[in-house]
Amino acid sequence: MFEFSLNKSSGPAAPRLGEIVTARGVVPTPAFMPVGTYGTVKTLTPEELRAMGAGIILSNMYHLYLRPGVEAVAQLGGLHRFMHWDGPILTDSGGFQVFSLAPFRKVSDAGVTFRSHLDGSSHFLDPEKVVALQEALGVDLMICLDECPGYPAPEDEVRRAAARTLEWARRSRAARKNPEAALFPVVQGGMLPELRREQAQALRELNFDGYALGGLSVGEDKELTWEMVAATTPELPQDKPRYLMGVGTPEDLVAGVALGVDMFDCVLPTRNARNGMAFTNGGRVVIKNAAYALDPGPLDDACDCYTCRNYSRGYLRHLYVSREILAFRLLTFHNLYYYLDLMVKMRQAIAADRFAAFRREFHQNRLNGGKASG
Ligand SMILES: [Zn+2]
Incomplete structure (x- = not known):
């Protein structure tokens, strides 16, 4: 079960109030999701997270796939049971990690072949497999595999990655078997506002449960980040949540909410604490x-x-x-x-x-x- 109700909005790129309703709990938005990359929000227990008001957390499919393996998590009862968190969990597809961590990767329309940053072993992931793996983890919100171009990148490369990400979103949608888990595609488009608008419009036609904004905060100036967000949010459906991936100083959260973003995650509060x-x-x-x-x-x-x-x-x-x-x-x-x-x-x-x-x-x-x- 996944529903989003928009309770208040003053415009297509303005602050909004809403609620994400899942079988594992209701999350008021705008919301911040603490990051538990490896199936743990580092140093804290789920009870401590709950006590401080966390309603949803994020984990990472790519990291869990490499260690301990999705099969192992599934055998141990699924990700919620495995990590003893009974609230909603969103998993990132791993697209960004493949492009930022893997020492070797080769992308084609079919999918991505890469070497593990842990032991050099070779792997192949495609959009269908990434959906199946997230379904096997048993998470509440899944993200489609996307291609995140580097920054800066040549325009033709950014366009090719965006087109591929769009096609992969179509394939992910068709591959989905569990209607209980929500599926969000990723809007890419580099630092080209027109391309981001086009991608958002095309993804909107496909009618997903919500929409992620990816490929931002990858080294560009902040003004450019917000220009891209401002270009994207008005093109997305009003009645679906928007999730800005991995952008999250406190100043960013305030700026993102101002432009109509509903969901955030970032490693900064946990990493900087350490x-x-x-x-x-x-x-x-x-x-x-x-x-x-x-x-x-x-x-x-x-x-x-x-x-x-x-x-x-x-x-x-x-x-x-x-x-x-x-x-x-x-x-x-x-x-x-x-x-x-x-x-x-x-x-x-x-x-x-x-x-x-x-x-x-x-x-x-x-x-x-x-x-x-x-
Ligand atoms: Zn304090």
Whole structure:
């Protein structure tokens, strides 16, 4: 079961409020999906994710396919059972990983042959197999295999990849066997707004459950990212969710929501936590800085997460420089809470018709280091 209800919208590329309804739970949108690439959101248990308000998580078909293998996950009860998460799961098809991680790959209209970045073994994936593998994992939202051109890339290459991605979306749709799991195609088109519009229109005709925007945040300037998103969202059906893949600083989430994006994922809150960086209402905090050695204050004055309620910056710095595992857990806890709370605040602002004011305050707080509450 998969349904999307759009509860509020003020235009084709404007902030929206909605709800994704699946058999495993209802997710209010705009939503952020914590990333659990290998079937775990690093350092946290599913109970901890739930407690901080996560409603849906993302995992990665490519990584699970290579290790431990989709068959192994299926034998152990499917991905939800395997990782003990009973909420909705979206899996990325692995298109991006094949193009960014595999040491060797050869793409044809048939599919993609590549070598594993783990052990050099050779593999072949095509759109049909990628749908079948995600169905075998038992996930709630599946993504079609796509071809993600590099950046910058010659225009003919970008056009060829977009045409192939469109054809692969058709094949994925035909290959689908489980109507319970939603299927999203990926809108590609490089940095060519006209091509992105065409792709979105063609995919719209195919009537998918939702639409992903891919091939962005691959090294281009931010203005270009948003120009591409702004070119795409008005061409997509209003009553289907839009998912912007892998783009996600806090500033990006706010900019994406402003253009009518409903779903986000990004490794930044979890990865940066493990590198000692916290996202706060006042901007970024690098916890190892000596300035925090005797700081009794919380990571973020405006945050009421478990970490901020109980621990000082001085203690977190001590844990981090001592390479204590708790440092990674506490920083991950805060960063994800911050992201999920940011989504809550944006949804509240949209509901109250004050998103523009929220956005101004968000940026003002960062300029003031979080001291002015606005
Ligand atoms: Zn916090």
